[in-house]
Amino acid sequence: MVKLSRDFYVRIDTIKVARELLGKLLVVPDENGNRVSGMIVEVEAYMGITDKAAHSYAGRRTPRNEVTYAVGGHVYVFFIYGMYNQLNVVSGPADHPHVVLIRALEPVEGIETMRERRGPMPDKNLTSGPGKLCIAMAIDRTLNAEDLLGEKIWLEDFRKYRSNEIATGKRIGIDYAAEDAEKPWRFWLKDNIYVSKSQNREISSPPA
């Protein structure tokens, strides 16, 4: 399996990167070096300094979000609500703090490991949310700023989806972002049961 190259992540069109992340395979080897992986089925784009929902809004730059200013292809992992981690993929060139939040996966490899980490529950709940998938994949802040071209966490090509298989809608949990809360910057695979169970209202049909 071949890792996605730097070129994939460095593109300046964050929406395009976000949509193309759907169907990619996220791989994080476990403590024994065995592959644990899932296909990305839901993402959200955070559009940098002009996006009121983004941690880098208005050019905010702190120890926490420093890596979002790095060149594309690194991960931004942050801790939220006192108990959850969230995984983001940094995109674009350096000093262009756009990221794509990985909101849900479909388990592919190492499902038993995921079940152990998550505890007893239906498989469809293992990775159907940004906090859940970080537990299932053992992603926490120790992976923050890791390079996706390295050996701890990476992405591979897996499946291709057409535009008509992708739904678009508002991002979730960002009511504080005023008018930017309305932006159609959330993307998911239609009918995939691992998409997070929220307002799956589709705003518009995807472009051609």
Added chain:
DNA sequence: TGTCCGATTGGT
């Protein structure tokens, strides 16, 4: 140093 609150989740 003190206060406020969150890119969620799971249970009521």
Added chain:
DNA sequence: CCAATCGGACAG
């Protein structure tokens, strides 16, 4: 609908 739970951002 609401509590859990704590690090980070920012004010003072």
